[in-house]
Structures are given as C-alpha cells and as structure tokens.
Amino acid sequence: MTKIEQVIDYIDMQLKSRRLTPSMRLPSVRLLAKELHFSVSTIVEAYERMVSMGIIEARAGAGFFVCAPLEPLILSNIEPIREKSLDPLWISRQLLEASAQLIKVGCGWLPDDWMPHESLRKxxxxxxxxxxxxxxxxxxxxxxxxxxxxxxxxxxxxxIEVTPDQILLTDSGSYSIDLICRFLLKPDDVVLVDDPCYFNFRALLKVHQVKIIGIPYTAQGPDIEAFKQAIEQYHPRLYITNSGIHNPTGATLSQPTAHQLVSLIEQANMVVVEDDIFSDFETTHSPRFSALDGLNHSIYIGSFSKTLSASVRCGYIVAKKEWIDHLVDLKVATSFSNSNFSAQILYRALTDGSYRKHMEQLKIKLAEAMQFNVQMFEKLQIKPWIIPKAGIFLWCELPTDIDIKKMADYCTENGVVLALGSSFSQSDRFQQFLRFNVAQCMHPDIFSILEKAMRYARHAPA
Amino acid sequence: MTKIEQVIDYIDMQLKSRRLTPSMRLPSVRLLAKELHFSVSTIVEAYERMVSMGIIEARAGAGFFVCAPLEPLILSNIEPIREKSLDPLWISRQLLEASAQLIKVGCGWLPDDWMPHESLRKxxxxxxxxxxxxxxxxxxxxxxxxxxxxxxxxxxxxxIEVTPDQILLTDSGSYSIDLICRFLLKPDDVVLVDDPCYFNFRALLKVHQVKIIGIPYTAQGPDIEAFKQAIEQYHPRLYITNSGIHNPTGATLSQPTAHQLVSLIEQANMVVVEDDIFSDFETTHSPRFSALDGLNHSIYIGSFSKTLSASVRCGYIVAKKEWIDHLVDLKVATSFSNSNFSAQILYRALTDGSYRKHMEQLKIKLAEAMQFNVQMFEKLQIKPWIIPKAGIFLWCELPTDIDIKKMADYCTENGVVLALGSSFSQSDRFQQFLRFNVAQCMHPDIFSILEKAMRYARHAPA
Known part of the structure; x- marks a missing residue:
C-alpha cells in the first residue's frame, strides 16, 4: 500500500466508524501530515484523489469536507455478517412471515385460541x-x-406508585422502547442486555447504533459481578431487560439481586428499562426495578400483545413526570398520536369481568402445559435450564451430541419451526439451547417429530 | 479568558456540536498543543481540569476520552428558544390537547360529523x-x-404503478416519514422543506438532528430557482413535501414545476418524500413526483387519518422494492409489527360502497364551504393567498395594521383557536398569515368573533 493509499484508507476508516460524518471538515493537510508522519504533499495528493472519487469536496478557503453519498441505514450491514439464521431481524421476520400451517414451537405468543377472543369481540x-x-x-x-x-x-x-400523567400510551411496547432509546441514547453509547435476551432488543439497539454488551443471566437475574465489571469497563448508559418473567429463560429476579442492581445502577448514573410484557402471566410476585427505585433511574414498559391482542395494539411507558413531558414531544414529532380506538377496545376488554377469569384459567392451563412439557422433554434428554415459576417459555439445553442446525433443518421440513438458542445471544454460549413455548407444544405430533429430528441430528460417536 | 479556559471552551464547543461524542478519544495533548499553538502543559492542565469536572476521563496508556453525562434528547433545547407559540411541537400539542369546546378554525382535520362514521361503525x-x-x-x-x-x-x-410488495403498512403517516428519515438521514444532513410547510415536518426533522432549509412555495409548487440554489449550496439529501394538496397553502403542483423538480432531484441524487395525505380530497388530477419519476428518487406516503379516522390508525410507504426490504427491517426492529386490526377496519370501510358516495358528497360540501369562507373573508379584508382547487385549507393574509398576536389572544379568550402563519415557517415571511380550515369555519359565531378580534387588534393609525 502506498503512503497515499494509506491516507485514503485512514480517512475511509474514519468515515466507516462515523467519526467523520457528512458535511464535517477533515483535519487540515498540515495537521494530518504531522499526525501520520507523512509529507504535506502526500496528504494533498490523497485528498485530491478523494475529491475526484466524490468522497470529499474542497471548499475555497475553508478546507476539505465530507460529501459522502446517500447511504441508507441498512441494518444487515451494520454488524459483521453472521449466519442468516442467527440474525435477530431474520428471526423476527421468519416468525412473523411463517405460514399458519407451521408449528412455531419457539415463538413468543400464545396459540390464537388461548387468547381471550370472546372478551375482545365484546x-x-x-x-x-x-x-x-x-x-x-x-x-x-x-x-x-x-x-x-x-x-x-x-x-x-x-x-409502582404513579399518577396517570406519568403514563404515556403508544402504539406498541417495541415502539415505547424505541422512543426511550431516542431520548436517552446517542450512537456509540454502551447498552447492557442480558445474555441471553429477547432478540429484538438487539435489532432495536442496532438501529440506534450503540454498543451492546451482554451480561450473563443467572436464575436470580443478571450476574452481579459481571454487571459491576461492565459498568467499570464500559460506562453504560442503559440496561434493557425483561424484569417480570425473563425472555427467553423464564427466570424471575430475586429480591437481593434486584436490590443490588438498583444500587449499582444508581451509583453509575445509568438507567434501567424494564419491559414487563409478560407481567400478567405471573402467579407469585417478583421484584420490579421501578418499584424499588421509585422510577428514579428506571423506566417501566408494558403492552397487551401477549395477553389480549397483538393485532389491536397499544403499549405504554411509565416514567418520572419530567421525562414523560419530553417523551410526549418525541411521540408527537415522530408519530403525532397513537391509535385511540385500539386503546378503547383494550380498556373495555380489560375492565370486562370475564378477562380476569380468563387470565386465572389461562395461568392454570399454562402451569399444566409447563409440567407436561418438562416431562416430555425429560424423556428426550432435553434439559430445562430452570423450571420457571410461570409464563410460556422453557429454555432448554440439548445433549452435546446433537447437531442443532441439522435438527432445525429436519424440523422445518416437517412443519416445525425451532427458536435457536444462538439467536438470543451475541456470544456462542447457547449453541446447544432452544427456546420452547410450552403453550405451542401441546400439539400431539411435536414430540415425535422432535425425537426423530434428534435421532437424525445425532453425531456418530467418535 | 486564560489559555486553559480557552482550551476547555474549545473542547466544549466540539462536544456541543457533536464533533466529539461520548466514548470518543480526544486529540492527543501534543496534537492539540500544535493545533492551538499553546504549550503542552497548558493542554495537560486543561484536560486535567475537565477530568475533575467529570467531562472527560483519562484511560491509562490510551489517552483522554469523552464521558459526557447522560444527556437526553430534549427537543425544545435543540433549536434556539423561539416564542413558545411558534414552536411546532407546541402547536401540535396545543391542537391535540385543546378541549372539544374550543373551535379550532385552523386545525388540520374535519369536524367529527363530517367523517364517514357510519361506514366506520359498520x-x-x-x-x-x-x-x-x-x-x-x-x-x-x-x-x-x-x-x-x-x-x-x-x-x-x-x-403510480406498483405491486403490493412495494407497499409497507405502518401505524401512521408520521411514523412512515420517521422510518424513511431513519433510513436515509444522518445528523447534520440537509433536508429541504417548503416555506411554508406542515409544522410537524420540522418537529420530526428536529428529532433527526438535520439542517432544515425552507424553499419558498409558489402557487405552482416550490420556487425552482431557489430549489436549484439550495441544491448547489447545501447538497441536500431529501425534500419533504405534500404534493397532492399542499399544507398549509392548499396549492397543487403544476405539471412543468413537477417535471423540472424531478430532473433536479435526479441530478442531485437526492430523494423526494411526498406525503399525499390529502389525496382523497382532490377533484381534478395533479401531478405526483412518484408517478413522474417511477419511484426512482421518490417515496410516496399516505394515510387515512383525514378521510376515514385518526383514531383507527394506519399509514403506508410506497417505494422501490429494495428500499421496502430494508424499511421492513427497520419497522420490525422499532415497532415489531403494525395494528392489523386497524388495517382490517380501514380495508372494510374503504371497500364499503357507501365510502365512495360519502367522499363525493364531502367534496361538494367542502367546495361550498370554501366558497362561503372566501366570501366571508373578503368582507373582513382577509385575503386568501390563492383559492385552492380542493381540500380543507385556506391560507390567508391579514391586513398589515392587524396585530396578529393580539388578535389570537382575543380569539382564544372567546373560544376560537387560530393557527398562526409563523408556525408554518422558520422564516418571518408569514407573520401576517393564518391557516384556516374551511370545514371548521361553518360555525355561525366565528366570523363575528374574527371581526371583533380584528377591531380589537388594529393598530391605531400612525
């Protein structure tokens, strides 16, 4: 590489890393020459070549400026390309696009007829x-x-004690988190997530162009020591989690873990966003950051998509009053309003006497499904990481001699879509894991297909 | 100012202008000393003071890094503070919050009972x-x-010839534009808007932290010469407009203007976003950029909030297939889905025979309201900028001896909310203008209140 090419390469890297953005002035020729220990004429020549390439432009008397071409935000280009099946966006789209005929044993929602459709119709x-x-x-x-x-x-x-003016309705839980990220994050900020975590958190954070650090999740919540170290090392702005029932593990926070985390978050002057979307599935109370912390360094998110409808959509943000004021501005500017009619339908359904009854029955049904699934998996030597207290997820480890990719291929061919553990993590810690949705696994054929798939995908003994 | 303070001030400016952002490395002490022609010890002292102020931090062996505090995106802080009544966000919130008792003669929607509520109920x-x-x-x-x-x-x-897979449904028109801005814009990009333009375009663009340049709008569309100059001077990425019926002027694009603009936009490799939200009010056809340009450098936006419901919400984006693919990723990441139930209701209402009949009757009613308003305004010496071919808006200039602020205050006290011309512009060209909604001005008391307000707000002759 010639010296001139080295200079071009150097500027190019600055552009790619967004240290230099459109309309920004480049370092002066003299300055860059000193910095790179090259001659002034080398820099001049490099800059002129970049002008002719249309990357930068010279403005008389003012220096050189970035004039990068229109470069859309293509999410799949942001990270180094991983296998498509591990890309969080691909997972979401595959689950949303999959035909109704396929059995999505790993999806994040209940079977249609488990939803309170009669309350909804009324x-x-x-x-x-x-x-x-x-x-x-x-x-x-x-x-x-x-x-x-x-x-x-x-x-x-x-x-969580709040007044109604500390609650902002939006069109969905995801959009609520997006609004908060816009409010609190800048590109290159650091955000902590659980490892494993809900895959769409990572997709959303990619849009905000922040650095994502995964904190190993334990059966009591995030690993405190790892959390402490991440604070020291990365100065994170935000921690995003499912505090009620964790996705994908089904774990709940322990009181001591929640308490220690609240102190850490306060000391580090960071903010925790707790997406409590599975809240209504809880059978026993578990701690919430927003309750412990009084919404000082915490923001609470909820929606009705898991318990009422993902078609009639409404989400909400609960935060301190002064933040809600600014979040309203952001909401008005970016979506002007939210669907008032959806909010009315959900309000009517929630206050209908039959909804509470439905939820009580649903929780019993889910507990039975959980027990049934655990038993069936035991026979197949599929090992749940924990037995969750409630909810729909069972986070399972498969025997080491199973080739998960091969198993997934076999399942897909036989009409069953799996949710691979690696899509819930940036690390490679969960390659032998699958997320199961116990409500979706009540289909009689599933376990025989899983058994055949495992037989097909078993490595020959070495 | 001491030399040390000058250094601190210099870094502070870099932070404010976002040239330096959190976690970025500061220039080395030696480099900055050379650049500012100060001694190394001055820079060291300045950096150390900034460390003690918590603005930057020293990392052993690696230099100094920005550790700016968590600084939320507070929209009202982005621009220099203008009078509150001219802030686009304040206008939106005021209109959305105003009690149903107030007559919003300048708002952007039809009176409730002019909407096709029977089709909607069915x-x-x-x-x-x-x-x-x-x-x-x-x-x-x-x-x-x-x-x-x-x-x-x-x-x-x-x-506009497209296949259904070139159409992306979202929860609203505003959110659609927001998604496109995310896709195509970076902070500090330049975006052209009409002067005057819909106030929420400016609020939305503030969120994206871009530079907004207003192009004077003529009765045939944006001023071509000013558009050309802006391209040369600012290298804009995007032009956002209402192409069908323009908000607030009610003007429509002429064929030659549309044609020239399409050529300019193509040459400049920029993109036009046309928000055709008032499309269904048209009585004669006017050109669309997306039709002329074949969606090559154009994106088309629509919604149903003006003609069907702003409570049952759905918007859409029409674009070239490869852009839709990336926009779907952004939609899934930021809001996962859209309200399918709202889409179903709107689909049913649109395909109901009575909707077309309703729209035909509505257009006649609007034309009558337009005529009535023009006559009433003539008596008051309120001068429409043009007489629009269709739509709900009448963009009016008031006599120079009227103090508009005083007039607005009088009106508010008497239950009438005005939409001030200056809130549609960054310039001060429209201080004597008001936007009227002819459908909202059919209330018998309005013109007498306006007359009294003008008498009250008339300057004494000099």
Whole structure:
C-alpha cells in the first residue's frame, strides 16, 4: 500500500466508524501530515484523489469536507455478517412471515385460541357504539385517560406508585422502547442486555447504533459481578431487560439481586428499562426495578400483545413526570398520536369481568402445559435450564451430541419451526439451547417429530 | 479568558456540536498543543481540569476520552428558544390537547360529523366477526395483503404503478416519514422543506438532528430557482413535501414545476418524500413526483387519518422494492409489527360502497364551504393567498395594521383557536398569515368573533 493509499484508507476508516460524518471538515493537510508522519504533499495528493472519487469536496478557503453519498441505514450491514439464521431481524421476520400451517414451537405468543377472543369481540362490538369523536378523532398526546387511570391502579398493585400523567400510551411496547432509546441514547453509547435476551432488543439497539454488551443471566437475574465489571469497563448508559418473567429463560429476579442492581445502577448514573410484557402471566410476585427505585433511574414498559391482542395494539411507558413531558414531544414529532380506538377496545376488554377469569384459567392451563412439557422433554434428554415459576417459555439445553442446525433443518421440513438458542445471544454460549413455548407444544405430533429430528441430528460417536 | 479556559471552551464547543461524542478519544495533548499553538502543559492542565469536572476521563496508556453525562434528547433545547407559540411541537400539542369546546378554525382535520362514521361503525361491527387469528395475531411484516392490493389499485389511478410488495403498512403517516428519515438521514444532513410547510415536518426533522432549509412555495409548487440554489449550496439529501394538496397553502403542483423538480432531484441524487395525505380530497388530477419519476428518487406516503379516522390508525410507504426490504427491517426492529386490526377496519370501510358516495358528497360540501369562507373573508379584508382547487385549507393574509398576536389572544379568550402563519415557517415571511380550515369555519359565531378580534387588534393609525 502506498503512503497515499494509506491516507485514503485512514480517512475511509474514519468515515466507516462515523467519526467523520457528512458535511464535517477533515483535519487540515498540515495537521494530518504531522499526525501520520507523512509529507504535506502526500496528504494533498490523497485528498485530491478523494475529491475526484466524490468522497470529499474542497471548499475555497475553508478546507476539505465530507460529501459522502446517500447511504441508507441498512441494518444487515451494520454488524459483521453472521449466519442468516442467527440474525435477530431474520428471526423476527421468519416468525412473523411463517405460514399458519407451521408449528412455531419457539415463538413468543400464545396459540390464537388461548387468547381471550370472546372478551375482545365484546369489547369491539361495544366500541363500535362509541361517540363519533372516539371513532374518528386523534388521541390526546398522553393517550386515553381511562386506560391510563386503570394502568396506574394496576401498577399500584406491583408497588409502582404513579399518577396517570406519568403514563404515556403508544402504539406498541417495541415502539415505547424505541422512543426511550431516542431520548436517552446517542450512537456509540454502551447498552447492557442480558445474555441471553429477547432478540429484538438487539435489532432495536442496532438501529440506534450503540454498543451492546451482554451480561450473563443467572436464575436470580443478571450476574452481579459481571454487571459491576461492565459498568467499570464500559460506562453504560442503559440496561434493557425483561424484569417480570425473563425472555427467553423464564427466570424471575430475586429480591437481593434486584436490590443490588438498583444500587449499582444508581451509583453509575445509568438507567434501567424494564419491559414487563409478560407481567400478567405471573402467579407469585417478583421484584420490579421501578418499584424499588421509585422510577428514579428506571423506566417501566408494558403492552397487551401477549395477553389480549397483538393485532389491536397499544403499549405504554411509565416514567418520572419530567421525562414523560419530553417523551410526549418525541411521540408527537415522530408519530403525532397513537391509535385511540385500539386503546378503547383494550380498556373495555380489560375492565370486562370475564378477562380476569380468563387470565386465572389461562395461568392454570399454562402451569399444566409447563409440567407436561418438562416431562416430555425429560424423556428426550432435553434439559430445562430452570423450571420457571410461570409464563410460556422453557429454555432448554440439548445433549452435546446433537447437531442443532441439522435438527432445525429436519424440523422445518416437517412443519416445525425451532427458536435457536444462538439467536438470543451475541456470544456462542447457547449453541446447544432452544427456546420452547410450552403453550405451542401441546400439539400431539411435536414430540415425535422432535425425537426423530434428534435421532437424525445425532453425531456418530467418535 | 486564560489559555486553559480557552482550551476547555474549545473542547466544549466540539462536544456541543457533536464533533466529539461520548466514548470518543480526544486529540492527543501534543496534537492539540500544535493545533492551538499553546504549550503542552497548558493542554495537560486543561484536560486535567475537565477530568475533575467529570467531562472527560483519562484511560491509562490510551489517552483522554469523552464521558459526557447522560444527556437526553430534549427537543425544545435543540433549536434556539423561539416564542413558545411558534414552536411546532407546541402547536401540535396545543391542537391535540385543546378541549372539544374550543373551535379550532385552523386545525388540520374535519369536524367529527363530517367523517364517514357510519361506514366506520359498520366496518368495526363486521371486523368484530373476524377470525380469532385476525383479532389477536401479529400482522405480517409488510401488513394486511388485502389493503396493500387495494392501495396498489388506487395508486394505479394516480399513475403510480406498483405491486403490493412495494407497499409497507405502518401505524401512521408520521411514523412512515420517521422510518424513511431513519433510513436515509444522518445528523447534520440537509433536508429541504417548503416555506411554508406542515409544522410537524420540522418537529420530526428536529428529532433527526438535520439542517432544515425552507424553499419558498409558489402557487405552482416550490420556487425552482431557489430549489436549484439550495441544491448547489447545501447538497441536500431529501425534500419533504405534500404534493397532492399542499399544507398549509392548499396549492397543487403544476405539471412543468413537477417535471423540472424531478430532473433536479435526479441530478442531485437526492430523494423526494411526498406525503399525499390529502389525496382523497382532490377533484381534478395533479401531478405526483412518484408517478413522474417511477419511484426512482421518490417515496410516496399516505394515510387515512383525514378521510376515514385518526383514531383507527394506519399509514403506508410506497417505494422501490429494495428500499421496502430494508424499511421492513427497520419497522420490525422499532415497532415489531403494525395494528392489523386497524388495517382490517380501514380495508372494510374503504371497500364499503357507501365510502365512495360519502367522499363525493364531502367534496361538494367542502367546495361550498370554501366558497362561503372566501366570501366571508373578503368582507373582513382577509385575503386568501390563492383559492385552492380542493381540500380543507385556506391560507390567508391579514391586513398589515392587524396585530396578529393580539388578535389570537382575543380569539382564544372567546373560544376560537387560530393557527398562526409563523408556525408554518422558520422564516418571518408569514407573520401576517393564518391557516384556516374551511370545514371548521361553518360555525355561525366565528366570523363575528374574527371581526371583533380584528377591531380589537388594529393598530391605531400612525
């Protein structure tokens, strides 16, 4: 590589790493010459070549400026290309696109007929009789007051004491987290996630172009020592987690772990975002950061997509009042409003007496499904990492002599879609893991397909 | 200012302008000393003071790094503070928060009872009988196929030929533009908007931290000469406009202007985003960039909030196939899905025979309202900038001897909320303008209140 090429390469790296962005001035010729220990004429020649390549431009008397071409944010280009089946975006799209015929034993939602569709139908019929204004008008900036009041009462039962004006309704839980990331993050900030964690957290954080650090997750919550070290080493801004029932492990936070984490987060002046989307599946109470910390360094997120509907969508953000004020501005600027009609349907369904009954029955059904699955997996030597107290997930380790990729291929060919452990992690710690959804595994054929797949995918003994 | 303070000030400016961002390495002490012509010890002293102030930190052997505190994106802090009544976010929030009692003569939506609420109620009742899956399940990544097919047919009538897989459904028009901005913009990019333009475009662009340049809008579209100059001077990435019926002026693009702009945009390798939200109000066809340009350098946006419902929300993006692919990734990462149930309701309402009839009647009603308003304004010496061919807006200039602020105050006290011209512009060209919504001005009291307000707000003759 000639010296001139070295200079071009150097500037190119600065562009790729976004240290130099469009319209920024490049270092002066003299300065760069000194920095790289090259002659001024080498730098001049390199800059002129870059001008002719259309990468930079010279402005009379002002120096050289970046004029990078229009370069869209292509998410799949941000990280080094991994195997497609491990890309979090690919996983989401595959699950969302998969035909209804396929059995998605690893997906994150209940089978359709386990959802409270009768409450929902009734709520929709009632909502069709709303006032014209409720049918056609924009929502107020914070969103439907009735639903926010109801949420404030529900949160009180989780020891999170807030007023309805500390709750902001949005169109979904994911969008809520996105709004918070916009509010609190800049590119190159560091964000902690659990290892393993919900794959879409990583996809979302890619959009924000931050550095993602995984903290090993234990049966009591994130590993405290690793969390401490990450704080010292990386100065993270944010920690994003599912605090109620953890995705994908099904674990719940222990009181001591939650308490220690709240202290660490406070000392480090960082913020924890807890996405409590599986909250309504809980049968016993587990700690919430927002309750312990009084929403000082924490933000609480929820939605109804797992328990009521993922088609009639509404999410919400619970935070300190002054943050909500700024988040409203961001919401208005980026989506102007939220679906007030969806909020009305969900409010009606939640306050319908039959919803609570449905949830009680659902929890019993899930507990039975969990027990059944654990037994079936035992026979197959598929080992649950823990037996969760509640929820839909079973995070399982497969025998080391099973080639998981081969097993997944066999399953797909036979109409069963698996959720591979490695898609929940940036590390390679979970290559022998699968996430199962116990409600989706009640289909009689599944375990025989799994058994055949494992037989097919077993390595010959060495 | 001492030399040390000058150094601190210099670094501080780099931080404020985001040339230095969290975790970035500062210039080495030696380099900065050379650049600023100060001694090495001055720089060392300045850096050490900044370390003690918690702005930067020293890492052994690696140099000094930015450790700026967690600094949320507070939109109202981004621009120099203007009068609150001119802040685009404040306008949006005021209009959305205003009580139903107030008459919002300048708002951007129809009175509730002008909306097709009967079609909507019927669509909701029908949708309550959907399959369970339609009620509870996530949408496919692109969104409801039936609605996309319908949109493709409707677009064909506007000479925009696309397949349904070039259409991406989202939860709103605003969110659609936001997604495109994320895809195509980086901070400090330049974006052209019309002067005047829809105020929320500026609020949205503030979130993306880009530079906004206003192009004077003429009765035929943006001023071509000013557009050319802006391209040469600023190298813009994007131009965002309402191409069908322009907000706030009600103007439509002329064929020659559209044609010239398409050429300019192509040559400059920039992209035009046309938000065609008022499309269904058109009575005669006007050109669309996406039709002329074949979606090569253009993206088309639409929604149903003005003609069907702003409470049951759905927007869409029409673009070239390879961009849609990447936009789907961004949509999945940031909001996972969109409200499939809203899409179903809107699809049912749009395909209901009575909707077309409603729109035909509505257009006649709007034309009558337009005529009535023009006559009433003439009596008050309020001068429409043009008489729009269709739509809801009348962009009006008031006599120079009226103090608009005083007039607005009087109106607010009497239950009438005005939309001030200056909130549609970064320039001060429209201080004597008001945007009126002709459908909202059919209230008998309005013109007498306006007359009294003008009498109250008239300057004494000099």
């Amino acid at each position: 709520a929709i019929r009632d909502a069709s009789k709303s006032s014209i204004s409720e049918l056609v008008h924009y929502s107020s900036p914070l969103g439907l007051l009735g639903l926010r009041e109801l949420l404030a009462r529900r949160l009180y039962n989780k020891a | 669509a909701i009742r029908d949708a309550s009988k959907s399959s369970i899956s339609e009620l509870v399940h996530y949408s496919s990544p692109l969104g409801l196929l039936g609605l996309r097919e319908l949109l493709a047919r409707r677009l064909y009538n506007k000479a």
